[in-house]
Amino acid sequence: MTAEGHDGVRVDKWLWAARLYKTRALAVTAVEGGKVQVNGQRVKRAKLVHPGDQLRIRQGAYEYDLTVLGLAERRGPAAEAATLYHETDASRRRREELQFQLKHAAPPTFRTKGRPTKRERREIDQWKRGEGEP
Numbered sequence: 001m002t003a004e005g006h007d008g009v010r011v012d013k014w015l016w017a018a019r020l021y022k023t024r025a026l027a028v029t030a031v032e033g034g035k036v037q038v039n040g041q042r043v044k045r046a047k048l049v050h051p052g053d054q055l056r057i058r059q060g061a062y063e064y065d066l067t068v069l070g071l072a073e074r075r076g077p078a079a080e081a082a083t084l085y086h087e088t089d090a091s092r093r094r095r096e097e098l099q100f101q102l103k104h105a106a107p108p109t110f111r112t113k114g115r116p117t118k119r120e121r122r123e124i125d126q127w128k129r130g131e132g133e134p
Contacts (some may be wrong), residue, residue: 008048009071011038011055017072019081020057020064035059061098061117065091 009017014037020028030036031045032124038047049055049068057064065087075081088090116124 008043008050009073011036011043011047011049012045013073014049014068014071014084015057017075017081019075019078020059030059031059038114061102062093062095065131 012031013026014025015021015030016024021030028045031043034042035058036043036062038049039054040056049071051068051070055064055066056067057066065088067088068084069086071086072084074080
């Protein structure tokens, strides 16, 4: 599983092998979109990662701070993938707090009566055309 004798592994391959992204294409998209930083720097997908490098990964609302422990070019079992990195305690705590907040947030409420009536629809159309106030 580990890439022995290599100087490093491409960041997109490593992210995929570490099972942080389901496909390599998603890992490439994240790296190119600036969602992945290596040692505080925005990188390209061909950047080599080495043991000891610090990665910051944003996935949606969540942010991971990881330390690379091992290298892999091929995707293996989840148990082996988990040994490739270590997440900081502060990062894990922030994610758990955010998850709690999102889970317990009030659902959005919509204050509409449903579809507009014919008269309301005409007023909306007039307003959109700039013909006056509805």
